[in-house]
Every structure is written in C-alpha cells, then in structure tokens.
Amino acid sequence: MANSTPTFWNPHAAMERRDSQIWSDLKRAIATSSGFQRWQVDREDGQRLRHLSLDQQVRAYLRETLETLAY
Template sequence: MESSNPSPLFDPLSTVKNSPDLLNLPGDSEVWSSLKQAISSSSGFKRWQLERNIDNQLSSLGLDTLVRRYLRETLETLAY
C-alpha cells in the first residue's frame, strides 16, 4: 500500500553544507570552476535554459546559481 506522504529526497548538497571540511578542500574553487564551465556548455544545460526561457546574458542570477539550480533539478528528477 502506497503512503500518501512521499519520502523526503536525499539532498547531497545538504550533506556538503553540513560538513565544513568538504567545502574547503585544496583546489575546491578550481574544480568547481572547471565543472561549472563544463556543465554550462553541455547540451543538457542549454536545453534546460531554453525550457525555462533563461537567457544567460540577461540573467541576473549568475552562472553559479544557474548551474546549482540545474544540478538540483536534475538530481531531484533522477531521485524519482
């Protein structure tokens, strides 16, 4: 029998947020910068932007925020 309350999703970002040691690893910013650039140039990210009518040049959110939102939504979709 299915429960009417869905189980909470695993949030890997909350694990990182609650682990300060994971946020300050050597080379962290360089790795994130490289990943962010690779993700933002991917076809999946570009399609995600088009589906949401997000113009990267006009967005006030910034690339960092857009990539984080894209990753969060992608992980949530995969969790289902």
C-alpha cells in the same frame, strides 16, 4: 627546530583553492553542455534566470536534475 613547516603553507587553504578550481572547471563544463543549454531555453521563468549568476544557474540545474533522478 620547533616547526619545520613553512608559515606560508596552509593545507586547508590549498584544499580550498583546489576545490574552487574543480568547481570552476565543472561549472564551465556543465554550462557548455547541451543539457544545460536546453534547460535554460526550457525554463518558463527565463527572464528571472537571466538575472542569476552562472554559478546560481548551474546549482539550480544540478538541483533539478538530481531531484528528477531521485524519482
């Protein structure tokens, strides 16, 4: 019995799927928050913002929020 672990089981892939699902859920929660929606409206470059994916917008929002909190 050389290896009893099924060949289809890949812990690394399972972790990546879990992390992906967590990010998806978090991104959706952030996108529906009033803070994020206000941030979108307040952007001076709103036209440019519309061309970004939701993923890119949420990342920019989080980056700006964390930079503000760091001061």
